[in-house]
Amino acid sequence: MTTEEIWKTVLSEMEMSLSKASFITWFKDTKIISKENGQIVISVPNGFVKEWIQNKFNRRIFQCLKQMDNEIREINYVVGNPFIKTPDSRTLTREIQFEQIQETASDSDTDPKTNLNKKYTLDSFVVGPNNELAYAASLAVLKDLGRVYNPLFIYGGVGLGKTHLLQGVANKILDGSDKKIIYMPAEKMVTEIIEGMKNKSVEDVKIRYAQKDVLIVDDIQFLAAKESTQEIFFATFNNLYNRNKQIILSSDRPPKALSAIEERLKSRFEGGMIADIGVPAYETRLAILKTKMKNKPVNLPDEILEYIATHIQKNIRELEGALNRIIAVVDLTGREPSLKEVEKLLKAYVQASYKKTSAQTIVKVVCEFYGITINELLKKSRKTFLVKPRQVAMYLLREDTKASFPDIGSRLGGKDHSTVIHAYRKIIDEVDNNENMKQEITLIRERIYNKI
Numbered sequence: 318m319t320t321e322e323i324w325k326t327v328l329s330e331m332e333m334s335l336s337k338a339s340f341i342t343w344f345k346d347t348k349i350i351s352k353e354n355g356q357i358v359i360s361v362p363n364g365f366v367k368e369w370i371q372n373k374f375n376r377r378i379f380q381c382l383k384q385m386d387n388e389i390r391e392i393n394y395v396v397g398n399p400f401i402k403t404p405d406s407r408t409l410t411r412e413i414q415f416e417q418i419q420e421t422a423s424d425s426d427t428d429p430k431t432n433l434n435k436k437y438t439l440d441s442f443v444v445g446p447n448n449e450l451a452y453a454a455s456l457a458v459l460k461d462l463g464r465v466y467n468p469l470f471i472y473g474g475v476g477l478g479k480t481h482l483l484q485g486v487a488n489k490i491l492d493g494s495d496k497k498i499i500y501m502p503a504e505k506m507v508t509e510i511i512e513g514m515k516n517k518s519v520e521d522v523k524i525r526y527a528q529k530d531v532l533i534v535d536d537i538q539f540l541a542a543k544e545s546t547q548e549i550f551f552a553t554f555n556n557l558y559n560r561n562k563q564i565i566l567s568s569d570r571p572p573k574a575l576s577a578i579e580e581r582l583k584s585r586f587e588g589g590m591i592a593d594i595g596v597p598a599y600e601t602r603l604a605i606l607k608t609k610m611k612n613k614p615v616n617l618p619d620e621i622l623e624y625i626a627t628h629i630q631k632n633i634r635e636l637e638g639a640l641n642r643i644i645a646v647v648d649l650t651g652r653e654p655s656l657k658e659v660e661k662l663l664k665a666y667v668q669a670s671y672k673k674t675s676a677q678t679i680v681k682v683v684c685e686f687y688g689i690t691i692n693e694l695l696k697k698s699r700k701t702f703l704v705k706p707r708q709v710a711m712y713l714l715r716e717d718t719k720a721s722f723p724d725i726g727s728r729l730g731g732k733d734h735s736t737v738i739h740a741y742r743k744i745i746d747e748v749d750n751n752e753n754m755k756q757e758i759t760l761i762r763e764r765i766y767n768k769i
């Protein structure tokens with residue numbers, strides 16, 4: 318691999334994991350300058366970009382480089398290279414800068430001790446037909462912890478309010494009772510368990526979980542893949558459950574579709590109450606926007622909020638993103654935008670995400686769904702946990718983009734076209750004959766098209 322190819326690979330990995338706007342802002346006009354003695358030098362267009370890449374993406378870049386070349390030890394970013402022109406659509410950068418700063422601000426609102434963000438309360442959670450079952454079940458659970466629905470399992474697509482609801486419940490318990498509670502994103506729990514196993518302190522970790530009255534684990538789909546972690550989670554689950562301690566879980570899909578999770582755990586998850594959160598209707602979207610406006614430093618007329626609620630439909634995080642974008646503009650310009658200007662701003666927003674829905678989105682969503690990296694998908698390995706996602710990606714690329722078999726093969730790491738045809742036929746067959754597979758494909762498609 319030439320140094321250029323190495324950097325290209327890093328870029329494509331980053332591109333997959335970022336929104337189009339972020340990727341362009343931070344990585345356009347970056348270049349690899351040299352690779353010597355384990356040291357890589359990357360040229361970036363300005364100091365601002367340098368700082369962002371260093372703070373936000375350095376770790377991921379490093380991991381990616383390391384996978385290609387184990388000798389790499391250090392990355393240096395240098396500003397300015399006479400051969401590349403500095404990008405400067407200043408307003409765009411400022412806008413995105415604003416958005417990113419907001420994102421960072423909300424991250425840092427999370428209390429590292431409790432993993433909770435105080436802004437996620439039940440009071441600020443807008444209830445509508447899409448989430449009322451999940452909300453009502455949460456209230457019922459709160460009234461009589463451990464006795465009504467155990468576990469409570471809430472599932473739904475990205476950005477639809479699972480974390481908000483779970484943290485709302487957790488905050489309520491913390492405020493209103495002396496119950497001992499632990500809230501964790503599953504990813505964090507996995508890290509903690511793995512570290513515990515390394516340091517031989519996993520028994521302490523287990524004891525700490527077992528001492529709680531309430532265990533809340535967010536995004537349980539990330540528990541996947543590691544058997545030993547599931548083992549410990551299973552033991553913890555049973556221990557708490559048998560003593561009527563409350564367990565609340567969230568996931569991006571129903572228990573049945575958690576393909577990387579052991580059967581015995583899945584059937585535990587199904588033993589309590591399962592409630593889904595769907596896409597909110599217009600009225601709910603508008604109500605959410607109005608609730609969010611309460612904490613904003615500026616006012617927007619109803620017609621603008623109505624416009625946003627009409628045009629952003631699938632994901633509440635994006636709904637908020639659109640709102641924040643408009644607010645950023647009001648803040649920067651010091652005046653209210655006209656409806657025409659709002660239209661323009663949101664058009665760019667909607668189109669940017671539309672363009673992404675292509676082969677790239679399919680590959681990305683499939684990888685996310687099965688909890689593997691894009692590199693793993695592209696590898697030649699025949700491990701079962703990789704073969705299936707690869708075949709599903711081939712199937713979806715064929716069905717939904719009508720790409721040719723050879724094209725699909727070369728996009729997926731240089732596979733032969735006959736391999737693609739085989740995969741395609743196999744998944745067609747499975748979709749017809751296997752209910753789980755059918756459901757998985759539906760869920761993956763839902764996500765792909767939610768991204769439009």
Ligand code: ADP
Binds near residue numbers: 442448477482605608
């Ligand atoms: P998920 O965990 O399902 O991906 P989040 O809980 O992170 O989604 O929600 C994304 C954003 O949308 C958050 O800022 C959250 O406050 C907001 N949100 C989602 N649902 C609601 C709701 N019903 N009422 C108010 N805000 C909501």
Ligand code: MG
Binds near residue numbers: 480481535536
């Ligand atoms: Mg979440």
